[in-house]
Amino acid sequence: MHADHRREAAQRSHHPQWLARTSVALACSLFAAGALAQATAGTAETDAQASTKAGAETTNALPTVTVTARKRKELLMDVPISMQAISERELRSAGITDIKDLGEQTGFTFSSATGTSAQGRSFGVITFRGLQGDLTFPWENSGGVFIDGIFLSGGVSGVGMGDVARVEVLKGPQNAFFGRSTFGGAVNFITSNPSSTFKGTVNASIDHKGTSDVDATLQGPLTEKLGARISFGSRSKAAQFQASDGGDLGAETSKFVSGTLYFAPTADLWMRLRGHYQRDEDSAPAMGFFAAAGNTSCASRSYTGQTIDRTPISFTPSVAYFCDRIPNFKDVGSGIFDANTALPAVAVDPMVNNSLKDPFLAKTPRIDHMGMVRESTRVSAQMGLLLPKDMDLAVNAGYNESKASSIHDLDRSKTFNFLALQTNPTKDLTLDARLSTDAQASLRGLIGVSYFKSVYQMSQVDFSPAFGQAAPTISTGAYLNLRSTVPAIYGSVEYDLNPQWTVSAEARYQTDKSEFTSQQGTTTGQSISNLLPRLTLRYKPAPGISTYVNLAQGVQPLTTNGGYVNANASGKAYLEQMFPGISPFTKQPKLDSIELGVKQQVSRSFQYALAVYDQKWRNRLSGTTVFNPASCGRVTDTPECPFSTAGSGVTITNQARVRGLELVLEAQLTPSWSAGGYIDYKKAYWTTFDAANASVITGSAVAFDGNELGRQPKLSVTANSTYRYAFSNGWTGYTRGDLTYVGKRWDSDFNIVQADGYSRFDVRQGFEGKDVLVEFFVRNLFDNRGWQSISRYPNLSLSPLTNYSQQGMQVTVQESRTVGARLRFGF
Numbered sequence: 001m002h003a004d005h006r007r008e009a010a011q012r013s014h015h016p017q018w019l020a021r022t023s024v025a026l027a028c029s030l031f032a033a034g035a036l037a038q039a040t041a042g043t044a045e046t047d048a049q050a051s052t053k054a055g056a057e058t059t060n061a062l063p064t065v066t067v068t069a070r071k072r073k074e075l076l077m078d079v080p081i082s083m084q085a086i087s088e089r090e091l092r093s094a095g096i097t098d099i100k101d102l103g104e105q106t107g108f109t110f111s112s113a114t115g116t117s118a119q120g121r122s123f124g125v126i127t128f129r130g131l132q133g134d135l136t137f138p139w140e141n142s143g144g145v146f147i148d149g150i151f152l153s154g155g156v157s158g159v160g161m162g163d164v165a166r167v168e169v170l171k172g173p174q175n176a177f178f179g180r181s182t183f184g185g186a187v188n189f190i191t192s193n194p195s196s197t198f199k200g201t202v203n204a205s206i207d208h209k210g211t212s213d214v215d216a217t218l219q220g221p222l223t224e225k226l227g228a229r230i231s232f233g234s235r236s237k238a239a240q241f242q243a244s245d246g247g248d249l250g251a252e253t254s255k256f257v258s259g260t261l262y263f264a265p266t267a268d269l270w271m272r273l274r275g276h277y278q279r280d281e282d283s284a285p286a287m288g289f290f291a292a293a294g295n296t297s298c299a300s301r302s303y304t305g306q307t308i309d310r311t312p313i314s315f316t317p318s319v320a321y322f323c324d325r326i327p328n329f330k331d332v333g334s335g336i337f338d339a340n341t342a343l344p345a346v347a348v349d350p351m352v353n354n355s356l357k358d359p360f361l362a363k364t365p366r367i368d369h370m371g372m373v374r375e376s377t378r379v380s381a382q383m384g385l386l387l388p389k390d391m392d393l394a395v396n397a398g399y400n401e402s403k404a405s406s407i408h409d410l411d412r413s414k415t416f417n418f419l420a421l422q423t424n425p426t427k428d429l430t431l432d433a434r435l436s437t438d439a440q441a442s443l444r445g446l447i448g449v450s451y452f453k454s455v456y457q458m459s460q461v462d463f464s465p466a467f468g469q470a471a472p473t474i475s476t477g478a479y480l481n482l483r484s485t486v487p488a489i490y491g492s493v494e495y496d497l498n499p500q501w502t503v504s505a506e507a508r509y510q511t512d513k514s515e516f517t518s519q520q521g522t523t524t525g526q527s528i529s530n531l532l533p534r535l536t537l538r539y540k541p542a543p544g545i546s547t548y549v550n551l552a553q554g555v556q557p558l559t560t561n562g563g564y565v566n567a568n569a570s571g572k573a574y575l576e577q578m579f580p581g582i583s584p585f586t587k588q589p590k591l592d593s594i595e596l597g598v599k600q601q602v603s604r605s606f607q608y609a610l611a612v613y614d615q616k617w618r619n620r621l622s623g624t625t626v627f628n629p630a631s632c633g634r635v636t637d638t639p640e641c642p643f644s645t646a647g648s649g650v651t652i653t654n655q656a657r658v659r660g661l662e663l664v665l666e667a668q669l670t671p672s673w674s675a676g677g678y679i680d681y682k683k684a685y686w687t688t689f690d691a692a693n694a695s696v697i698t699g700s701a702v703a704f705d706g707n708e709l710g711r712q713p714k715l716s717v718t719a720n721s722t723y724r725y726a727f728s729n730g731w732t733g734y735t736r737g738d739l740t741y742v743g744k745r746w747d748s749d750f751n752i753v754q755a756d757g758y759s760r761f762d763v764r765q766g767f768e769g770k771d772v773l774v775e776f777f778v779r780n781l782f783d784n785r786g787w788q789s790i791s792r793y794p795n796l797s798l799s800p801l802t803n804y805s806q807q808g809m810q811v812t813v814q815e816s817r818t819v820g821a822r823l824r825f826g827f
Helices: 003-011 047-056 088-093 099-106 345-352 562-566 569-578 692-698
Strands: 083-087 108-111 125-128 143-147 164-171 185-191 199-207 212-221 226-237 252-266 269-282 288-291 303-306 312-315 371-387 391-409 419-436 443-463 480-496 501-517 523-542 545-555 590-603 606-626 648-668 673-688 715-726 732-742 758-768 772-779 787-794 807-813 818-826
Touching: 083 088, 083 099, 088 164, 099 108, 099 164, 099 732, 125 143, 125 185, 303 692, 345 419, 345 443, 562 569, 562 648, 569 606, 569 648
Parallel strands: 143 185
Antiparallel strands: 083 164, 108 125, 164 185, 199 212, 199 818, 212 226, 226 252, 252 269, 269 371, 288 807, 303 312, 371 391, 391 419, 419 443, 443 480, 480 501, 501 523, 523 545, 545 590, 590 606, 606 648, 648 673, 673 715, 715 732, 732 758, 758 772, 772 818, 787 807
16 A cells, blocks of 8 residues: 555545556467556556446557556656556456466566475565575565565465455565565555445356366445455365375465455545455475486586686586486376375374474464465555645555465475475564655655564474484474564655656665574574665656666575574584585675666557666575585484484575566557567576585586576566457457467576476457456467476485485476366446
8 A cells, every 4th residue: 555545535445547458469379478467556446447448448549557666656657667567457357366377477487396395385486587596485585575565474375366456566676665575576466445335246267177266355335434345265276187196286275365444534544454364275286306317318418617716627417317408298298296195104293293392383284184284364554644745654564474384295206205394484574654745746755664573484394214214303404493673764865857857866774683593592693784775867858758777786685594503513513614604694695786778658559668687696595405424324413424314404605697678568459459568588697606516416517607597588478469349239358368488497507408498378258248257268278288497306216215416307387278267247
């Protein structure tokens, strides 16, 4: 919520003009690709607004779009940053139901399986502009997720679209206004306000595989000045595969209820209270693994790297791996998606009944199956007050709590070698207040204060029969108990030098205070202060065109080197020998960014936005696992062999650079035909990259300066096209096509082999009456089964498992073609 709502307070609802997304049509197809959408700053679409929008679609004019990316209302085409906005109507029209779908359409990526993680929806990492980490913790996200301006630290993968009015996706460092965790971008979900009249809607969809999605909303006035809205829903995703023991892989369920109260006692004052509860429960994830054993394609291949002192060196992979190509889905088949999905009896007491007395497991919901269970609670309160001289006071407060437990078969096979339970209770509190001057004045600005506090905890119970373990134990190498406190002051000043030139300066000064408590009860703390600026110069050479350049700096949150802090004295000494200079806290990742952009409304029916950027990423966090010396055999937890069977996860830092461009195109080709497109091209490469654990496959090459970052595509493209028509009985219809293309990606930062690009083509046919919408859809029409994620991973399924040198590939695949229908009914 933003302070600009003050002027609509008397009506207790907002009056947006929705923008039907437009862009590039594909000449070779009736439809096009990838959904882009724009929306205004309003938060609820009334019947009158829907009629206005329908009328707008009979002209060749693109609607005007207003956004609130800089904490005040501005025209989208005037905001001097790269961004997109999507309305609730467009979210549903494009079939966007979760954050992963949203990312595919708007140029960021959301992955719940990066690096060596296979936790399904337990964790999630958001990546903007190639700034991808290889861990799965909140501080690894290059973009932050916000709901009504409140940062969400846990349960991000469960964010749905049930009562979302619009989403704003902002590219580039947003630390000045949004705080830490946004050094690459931000996603702000803005929820709906109650309507000023009583009304309700029901949405339902189902496909032939059994996936279903149902939500309902009731809203209206309780008194003349108080409105209410309640939404509830359920989503059930059918399993993608079946394990060899009959269990599900990739099944997901979510149930939620949310409510909003909106109070406007005067035309100058509004207050808002929102609550949300959600429960997610999933099966084992649809994560596949295929071994490289027997593949001889690397025998004659040579690659380059450097030794630890940066001496160039050539190497041939020392073990079997994929060097010519990564096998596709047709090559390996669905049999690679397998796991043990039944809990062994020996694991029930420690993992289900918590017989080991894990304090974090006691906080999370009980889980008695492979997969995940999570409960999320969110409460927020906002207030806006219009002051004399058109000044605004806005107050925002929010509390989020997420409690998750997950059990996974870490060897991704029917071999019973490794089983792990992970707990992840988190909570955070945000307090924010800001005062803004008249946004229409030639000199304008704002000043604000914020306070953020969070607790992030994680523990792991290991069961490793591969190493002769007879019963589960609590891991000493996978434990986190991190508390963060971040007070900050922020502000901006903007001045119109003349009608063509505008300068602005934004900045946040924050102190990141973190405390880590080890399993032994020892607390270690550190505090770092940062000034995070963004300077912008905007030039409008003619009506309808705006150019800009901005310089910005951003940081990721301060975090601990958990594996080092939790290690015993012998373990610390061993790690210090391997990583000279290692300490309890990592260096803070930072980003220096320059962005040049141009936005132009070429005509009433065509506009574009182009941004070119250059980013220097310092202290990028890279995780590595350190195991006991090979001489230890199966001995653990001794001075000579200080780590558990799971080893110790530690974090080191490297340096990278990312350059790229983003292009958004929108067009109303005829009164009935609209099209839209988005192109993202980037080159992300290491300026300094040390990988001490690379020797298992690269021999003496343990540095890879100049290599491209793994798992990030150079090219991503989305496009869409919609054709609307009217029937004589008052009904209207539309035909829509969406195409998404994701280019090739390296398997790892060693740049040995690339996965092929993949695409998805969706089609939708809808019919709309006064209060009814009926739609039929086909998702992935051409049944493209490309790899959505790929990552080098050790083969843990060998029996006996004597070391971790044997390699393979961990993958997720696009879901097969689905056919379904969607119904929307209003009253």
